[in-house]
Amino acid sequence: MKKVFILFLFFIVSQVNAATVVATVNGNPITDTDITARTELMSRQGITSTTNRQTAFRNIVDDYVKLNYAANFNIKPTDNDADKELKNMKLGDIDSTMRSMARLAIRSDIAWGVVMSRTVVPTIDVSDEDIKTERNDLIRERGLPIEMEIIRLIDVPGDIAKKLSKPNNCEKAIKMVEDLGGYPQKFTAMQYELSADIRERIVNLPLLTWSNIKDNSMLLICSEKKSKEYKNLDDIIKQNAIYRKASFVADQQLKQLRRKAVIIINDDRYKL
Secondary structure (H helix, E strand, C coil): CHHHHHHHHHHHHHHHHHHCEEEEECCEEEEHHHHHHHHHHHHHCCCCCCCHHHHHHHHHHHHHHHHHHHHCCCCCCCHHHHHHHHCCCCCCCCCHHHHHHHHHHHHHHHHHHHHHHHHHHHHCCCCHHHHHHHHHHHHHHCCCCEEEEEEEEECCCHHHHHHCCCCCCHHHHHHHHHHCCCCCEEEEEEHHHCCHHHHHHHCCCCCCCCCCCECCEEEEEEEEEECHHHCCHHHHHHHHHHHHHHHHHHHHHHHHHHHHCCEEECCCCCCC
């Protein structure tokens, strides 16, 4: 009787454990506990949303899909590789399940990055327009290490703005404004020191050209001077443009791989 009871208890425990497996990806189980741990990791990284559990589930699925594909190229990051990155993430104290989920995420990121660099990046060409877009985005978001001499006009009447023509230099621009009764403000600053609204307005604004009136003000860039920090910036901007296009291609590839993967979902709460 005792033996039967033990077997019965083992059967119940096995059934409970099996019930926690909400999905499998190419034979890799994903449990509800895994999703809870991944959701907590996301929260610690500042990612909070009412759909976090669904997002966590999809991320885990993609982790297994990426690792499975990378293995075809003999790209197999280890837990030791992941632990090196984990130390820099400053997640605080984490339990074994959270550590396992963190390792999985890091290993898949490493593997996918290597796959991209070997198979996708070499196929990417970027145009001058792509580089221009990347440069403009960088200006809007952070600014460049360029020293800029700028004239700003505040409270500009519309009739005065129409009389402003393109000057030959900064001094003539100032005199032009003063002759029309205006009070130009001239200042020098690094582009990355400018406020976000000014950076937004100077994107693609040619030198010695008045901007349109916005917030009752106008801008004119007198001169630009590249700092020492600028030395390798053009190469960085090009690489960023390549990576942006490569990421798009890789995302499309991931969607195809996800469709081909053997994914079995046992819980209706989770969908792809």
